[in-house]
Amino acid sequence: MDIRAQISMIFHLDKCIGCHTCSIACKNIWTDRKGAEYMWWNNVETKPGTGYPTKWEDQEIYKGGWEKKGGQLQLRGAGKRKGLVNIFHNPNMPVIDDYYEPFTYKYLDLIESPSMDDQPTARPVSLITGKPIDIKMGPNWDDDLSGTPDYARNDPNLKNLSAAEQEAMFHLEKMAFYYLPRICNHCLNPACVASCPSGAIYKRGEDGIVLINQDVCRAWRMCVTACPYKKSYYNWNTGKSEKCILCYPRIEAGFAPACMHSCVGRIRYLGVTLYDADQIESIANVDEKELVGTLADSTIKAAQNSPTYKFAKTWGLALPLHPEFRTLPMLFYVPPLLPVMASLKETRQKEQGQKLHEAAKLWDDNWLYDTSTQELWGTLDEARFPLKYLASLFSAGDEEQVKSRLKKLMAVRMYRRWKTVGDVTEEKSNEVLKDAGLTKDMAEDIYTLTALAKFDDRFVVPASHREQALEMLEFTGDKKGATGFGFKESTAQRGL
Ligand code: SF4
Ligand code: SF4
Numbered sequence: 001m002d003i004r005a006q007i008s009m010i011f012h013l014d015k016c017i018g019c020h021t022c023s024i025a026c027k028n029i030w031t032d033r034k035g036a037e038y039m040w041w042n043n044v045e046t047k048p049g050t051g052y053p054t055k056w057e058d059q060e061i062y063k064g065g066w067e068k069k070g071g072q073l074q075l076r077g078a079g080k081r082k083g084l085v086n087i088f089h090n091p092n093m094p095v096i097d098d099y100y101e102p103f104t105y106k107y108l109d110l111i112e113s114p115s116m117d118d119q120p121t122a123r124p125v126s127l128i129t130g131k132p133i134d135i136k137m138g139p140n141w142d143d144d145l146s147g148t149p150d151y152a153r154n155d156p157n158l159k160n161l162s163a164a165e166q167e168a169m170f171h172l173e174k175m176a177f178y179y180l181p182r183i184c185n186h187c188l189n190p191a192c193v194a195s196c197p198s199g200a201i202y203k204r205g206e207d208g209i210v211l212i213n214q215d216v217c218r219a220w221r222m223c224v225t226a227c228p229y230k231k232s233y234y235n236w237n238t239g240k241s242e243k244c245i246l247c248y249p250r251i252e253a254g255f256a257p258a259c260m261h262s263c264v265g266r267i268r269y270l271g272v273t274l275y276d277a278d279q280i281e282s283i284a285n286v287d288e289k290e291l292v293g294t295l296a297d298s299t300i301k302a303a304q305n306s307p308t309y310k311f312a313k314t315w316g317l318a319l320p321l322h323p324e325f326r327t328l329p330m331l332f333y334v335p336p337l338l339p340v341m342a343s344l345k346e347t348r349q350k351e352q353g354q355k356l357h358e359a360a361k362l363w364d365d366n367w368l369y370d371t372s373t374q375e376l377w378g379t380l381d382e383a384r385f386p387l388k389y390l391a392s393l394f395s396a397g398d399e400e401q402v403k404s405r406l407k408k409l410m411a412v413r414m415y416r417r418w419k420t421v422g423d424v425t426e427e428k429s430n431e432v433l434k435d436a437g438l439t440k441d442m443a444e445d446i447y448t449l450t451a452l453a454k455f456d457d458r459f460v461v462p463a464s465h466r467e468q469a470l471e472m473l474e475f476t477g478d479k480k481g482a483t484g485f486g487f488k489e490s491t492a493q494r495g496l
Contacts, residue, residue: 002277005462006188006208006330007246007270008308009260010318011181012450013336014409015267018179020044020140022259022268026183029258030245035237037102037127040139041244042259044181048155048169048389049142051180053098056230057322058156063092064228065191065325066284073285073326078195078226092225100137102127128236144177152177157392165386176384178336180393181267183259184231184244185321185329186210188275189284192243195226200241207272207462208330209246217241228325256459266453271306272462273330284326288396305460307449308332315446316437317405319394335390335402337409373435380406404437408446411436415443 026042045051055061063077075082077092086092105122113120126133142151158166168174186203190210193201200216201223203209212223212232217240223232224241232243247257255261260268311318311334318332380387380403387399395401411432418429433443449457 003274004205004208004277005272006275007186007251007462008273008306008312008330008332009183010269010308010311010332010334012267012269012311012334013178013180014334014338015265015450016044016179016181017265018044018046018143019264021262021264022181023139025258025262026244029247031242033235033237035235036233036242038096038099038139039233039235039242041231041233042181042183043139044179045140046143046145046151046177047180047393048152048158048177049145050151050154050156051142051182052100052139053094053230054137055098055154055156056094056228059228059325061092062094062225062228062230064226064230065322065327066189067326068285071285073189073281075191075195075226076228078191078222083195083197083220083222086225090221090225093221094224094230096128100139100141101133103133103135157389160392160397161386161388165388169384169386169389174384178338178385180321180333181259182229182231182321183331184210184227184246185229185327185331186244186246188328188330189280189326191226191228191325191327192223192232195222196220197222201232204248207248207251209248209251210243211245211248212241212243214238214240214242228322228327229329251461254461256455256461260459266458269307269311269449269453269458271308271460273306273309280328284328288324307453307458307460310445310449315408315442317408317446319401319405321393322396323394324396333394334409335394335405336385337406373432376410376432377403377407377435380410407436408438411438412443412446412450415440416447 023040023042023044027040030041031037031039040052043052051057059065059076065076066073067076068074103124103126105124107122109120110122123132124135125131142148145151153166153170158169161169186208187210188208190201190203193203193210196217197220198216198218200213200218202211202213204211219234219239219241221234221241223243224230224234226232227243232241234241247255247259250257250261256268256270260270308318312332318334320329320332323329383406387402388397390402391397391399414424414432415429417424418426430440433440438446
């Protein structure tokens with residue numbers, strides 16, 4: 001056993017309002033520099049959509065993450081041999097057009113232009129060349145644009161949906177979207193660490209934060225290819241790669257990272273969990289559909305007050321993004337229920353033969369709360385977001401994993417209706433809770449941590465112990481073909 005601490009995070013997607021405050025907080029502190037203009041260590045995408053960089057989830061294009069070959073895990077598109085072959089041209093590397101060409105506007109022209117017949121305008125100029133450009137895309141170009149042909153319909157998660165299922169999803173009156181905020185997942189099995197030929201990327205043993213040593217980076221950019229979430233970026237000005245550092249100077253001082261501190265929707269939670277580093281390889285190697293459950297059961301034990309442990313393990317409400325990439329992300333998402341609830345209304349409307357323009361009235365009726373428990377769960381299969389779509393994002397295609405989370409979220413709503421509105425009986429609330437695998441106490445705790453939690457409840461930042469640091473190496477050296485596991489002594493322990 002090799003027990004270590006790992007910072008883990010929860011993002012509650014029903015609470016995200018897509019305000020981008022988190023992105024701006026991060027930008028202002030860390031990437032408002034030459035060479036980093038196009039970088040958004042924190043970005044917020046609209047789903048369905050293609051994201052940033054475009055179609056980052058499609059590993060047929062980018063070859064990120066791990067794959068199982070001959071019973072062993074291998075990097076899909078990076079690593080020593082593949083790196084050597086692609087040394088002068090890496091076809092899987094995102095280029096600036098996949099992100100966007102960063103731009104600003106010539107605002108000074110508005111006030112400094114000489115007098116003339118026409119009003120001056122603030123033309124957009126490239127932040128790379130300084131020349132005027134036609135803006136074709138931005139980091140959140142598809143913001144709120146569910147349904148447009150160029151963005152939503154090119155979402156890589158739609159590939160398993162039939163044409164009819166996709167058509168139903170993009171039916172004008174039924175269209176829905178939600179926001180997906182993303183940062184580096186500070187993975188347990190980070191592909192970026194394993195891919196770096198210079199050994200510049202390391203995972204801190206005392207809290208699991210993944211960092212790039214700028215002095216050691218030699219601009220191979222293997223980490224950019226290897227990270228399946230595309231959260232490692234290349235700075236064209238310094239010639240080094242960079243990534244989210246989880247605001248480690250703030251964490252060490254006991255503060256939450258800036259993106260979390262500033263989050264308007266209070267969707268973010270941070271805590272510490274304990275895990276057995278010896279188990280990482282075997283856990284990352286299990287069958288695809290087992291990746292969610294096994295991770296939680298065999299590697300992670302909670303630090304007692306961690307809100308993230310409660311969401312992910314005690315209540316089983318959160319799931320990692322794309323677990324099939326096998327990097328074992330330490331950021332978990334509570335999947336969005338709101339568009340699903342809207343679908344329930346429509347299902348009942350259909351049954352009752354009511355017209356759409358009468359929809360608003362239905363919220364005042366008891367239509368949802370007098371339905372049988374099985375009927376209630378059954379409506380999840382007709383959700384605006386097909387379970388297949390959400391499962392592609394959060395559970396490697398296992399619809400039951402997503403459904404069980406949504407059931408729990410619905411059950412907590414029923415419980416609160418009983419307590420506060422009174423249109424659900426206690427008996428009914430108990431029945432739904434039991435069926436979803438929750439108790440009344442759990443429902444109360446979920447409601448409290450979701451809706452009422454104060455700052456200190458949401459962020460339980462561990463004390464910093466840099467003197468005890470052990471850093472994860474890119475590979476162990478004695479396992480031919482295997483990469484990504486093992487730790488080295490810290491510089492302090494080596495007396496450097
Ligand atoms: S693989 Fe990507 S998401 Fe995971 S730690 Fe590395 S940069 Fe972050
Ligand atoms: S600040 Fe919070 S609510 Fe606003 S976009 Fe970011 S994660 Fe969502």
